[in-house]
Structure formats: structure tokens, C-alpha cells
Amino acid sequence: MKVEALLFGGVAVFFAGAAALYGWWSRDPAGTAALAVAFLMAALVSFFCAVQYRRKGRRPQDRTDAEVADGAGPLEFFPAQSPWPLITALGFAVVCTGVVYGLWLLLIGFGVLARGVLGMVFQYANRGVGQED
Incomplete structure (x- = not known):
């Protein structure tokens, strides 16, 4: 993550x-705002x-002496079927x-x-609570 942080x-x-430079030379507020937003996103x-590099340290991909097996491990949590994305899409459509009708x-x-x-945010809020390894 350190290389990615430096790159971005x-x-x-x-x-x-x-x-x-664009804002100073062109005096165009729209282009300057677009470049400022690009700066903020990067x-x-x-x-x-x-922050992720400071929290978790170096990844196996960052080390030259790492083996393929060093990157193996448990995958992230992938949720089962959920109705909340459909309800969110329906709400956005409505x-x-x-905006058009009133x-x-x-x-x-x-x-x-x-x-x-x-529903999507709190669907798995209690995941892992009360479970033992």
C-alpha cells in the first residue's frame, strides 16, 4: 500500500x-473546479x-522475498442473497x-x-458477535 499511496x-x-496553473492562466472557474475535484479524489x-499501510504493514505483494503461499489465507466475507440492493434501486428510481412528477x-x-x-448497512451488523473461532 505504500507504493500506491505514493503513486496517488x-x-x-x-x-x-x-x-x-489552469486557474491562474485561464480564469475559468469550471475547469479549475474540475481539476480541484480531481486533486481531492486522488x-x-x-x-x-x-492509512491502510500504517495499520496493516507490508503486504506479501510488497516484499521481494515473499512466497505465493504468504498471500494465501481466508477470503473476505461474501454475503448471501440480499433484498436490500433491489429495494435501494427501487427507491432511487422512485x-x-x-423529481419529474412531484x-x-x-x-x-x-x-x-x-x-x-x-438495510444494506446494518444487515450484517451482528456478524461475528457471539461466535468463537
């Missing part, structure tokens, strides 16, 4: 410099990679339709969308 940090520095990814449908859509998102 370099990209962020490039976009920051490009935004500053900086966010760089920050995430740096919100978009509500506030009442928009509010109903926000309610369905909020329920779907909260």
Missing part, C-alpha cells in the same frame, strides 16, 4: 499544480492507502421519478431509498 500522492500533486485515495413521490422515494440503504 504524486497524481494529487500533479492535479493540484494543474488546477493552480488525495483521498492516497490518504486511504497510507426518487428520480419524483414532491409527494420524491418523499416516498427518499423513504424507500433510506430504508434500502440502512
Whole structure:
């Protein structure tokens, strides 16, 4: 993750410099804002990679002396079938339709969308609690 953090940090520095020069030379607020957003996105990814590197240390992919077996281990948790993505998509569709047809449908859509998102967030909130290795 250290290499990725440095790589995205370099990209962020490039976009920051490009935004500053472009804003100074062109006086165009739209292009400057787009470059500033690109800087912020690259900086966010760089920050995430740096934090993960500090938390978890070097990965087997980062070491030259690592074997293939060093990267093996348990896979992440993959959930079974869930109705919440479908409910979230339905809520988003109703919100978009509500923008066209009226506030009442928009509010109903926000309610369905909020329920779907909260369902996805808290579906596995108790996973691992009370289980022993």
C-alpha cells in the first residue's frame, strides 16, 4: 500500500499544480473546479492507502522475498442473497421519478431509498458477535 499511496500522492500533486496553473492562466472557474475535484479524489485515495499501510504493514505483494503461499489465507466475507440492493434501486428510481412528477413521490422515494440503504448497512451488523473461532 505504500507504493500506491505514493503513486496517488504524486497524481494529487500533479492535479493540484494543474488546477493552480489552469486557474491562474485561464480564469475559468469550471475547469479549475474540475481539476480541484480531481486533486481531492486522488488525495483521498492516497490518504486511504497510507492509512491502510500504517495499520496493516507490508503486504506479501510488497516484499521481494515473499512466497505465493504468504498471500494465501481466508477470503473476505461474501454475503448471501440480499433484498436490500433491489429495494435501494427501487427507491432511487422512485426518487428520480419524483423529481419529474412531484414532491409527494420524491418523499416516498427518499423513504424507500433510506430504508434500502440502512438495510444494506446494518444487515450484517451482528456478524461475528457471539461466535468463537
